[in-house]
Amino acid sequence: MDQNEPDIAQEQGMMTPFFPDRRACLRWLVQIPVIVGLYGPTMALAKPGNKPGNKPGAATLLERHPWMQPWIEQDGMTLVQLQNLLGAMEPDPRVMALMDHQTEAKPYFEYRALLLNQRRIQDGRRMMKKHHAVLARVAEFYQVPAEFVVALWGIESDFGQDKGHFNVLRTLFTLSAHYSRRIDFFRNELREFLLLCKEEQWDPRLIKGSYAGAFGQVQMMPSTFRRIAVDFNLDGKRDVVHDVTDSLASIAAFLRAYGWCVDAPLIVALSWQPGLAEWFAAYQKINKPWREWRALGMSWPPDTKEPDLDASLALIILEERQGPRYYMTFKNFRVITQWNRSNRFAKVVQEFALDLRRLE
Secondary structure, rough: OOOOOOOOOOOOOOOOOOOHHHHHHHHHHHHHHHHHHHHHHHOOOOOOOOOOOOOOHHHHHHHHHHHHHHHHHHHOOOOOHHHHHHHOOOOOOHHHHHOOOHHHHHHHHHHHHHOOOHHHHHHHHHHHHOHHHHHHHHHHHHHHHHHHHHHHHHHHHHOOOOOOOOEEEHHHHHHHOOOOHHHHHHHHHHHHHHHHHHHHHHHHOOOOOOOOOEEOOEEEEEEEEEOOOOOOOOOOOOOOOOHHHHHHHHHHHHHHHHHOOOOOOOOOEOOOOOOOHHHHHHHOOEEEEHHHHHHHHOOOOOOOOOOOOOOEEEEEEEOOOEEEEEEEOOOOHEEEHHHHHHHHHHHHHHHHHHHHHHHH
């Protein structure tokens, strides 16, 4: 983290929230006729798109980004707030570059080496011991194994040590206004971020996170935080930045919310057999009951319990040094892909969790 800038969600009263109260807004509005009277209507309306009664330049922001208009009409934001926050903001070129060169695009054996190593496994083991009591309560309450919670924590923020160095407001604005891929997603995340800051009384200009707009020890996107983050220690704050208890519980709450099944498998490696490449080409990203896969001629590894005929499975492929490896994935694997859509990411989480389980 950049130690020269404050982090998110400081103690209430130590940070002045950006969003003004009603009296401050009224005082500002009263001043508008004075400003226009001093400088004349020509000055006040100098920029194209301005209308009488608007702060100079505010309407220009909406002309450039009309997708912000519903935030005013539906969410109670104002032109003044949006203009002050975003009116002069420039896109961050680093964000654009990183979004086009994500590590999840690497072959699996390279990607795994970047995220999972002996140092991280040993640190994960220490975290399991250090936070054993909290993890036991979290695991019991949400019915999610502690090793998967710690694995996600370790991969996302190195157990809270690396929460990100990008200004979240600028990042989300960059992706909303200047990045065409998943643009609707990022525009909604910018909206959710502004609403979240208003609800939690955070200054949106001070929050740091990843190059995709995720933040905190759990690296949650703003919409996910608003829906799922929890105050597990009951101190009145959902603090996934400074508080380990809330962070671990919020990870478990996410997995449970997306349908984690207790004591259910995640993934099984398939033995090589004719037809795998053809089945993958025809049915990738399609979940099918095991009975249908078996009807195609697929055989289950003999050393692993065969799933129920109605179990929903998907066929994936991951790149190893020796060549492609095929796997059948279960619902719990797909739950992890709700956190990060990459199959490579979900497989690393699964392997990390197994390593933590062995080291207990």
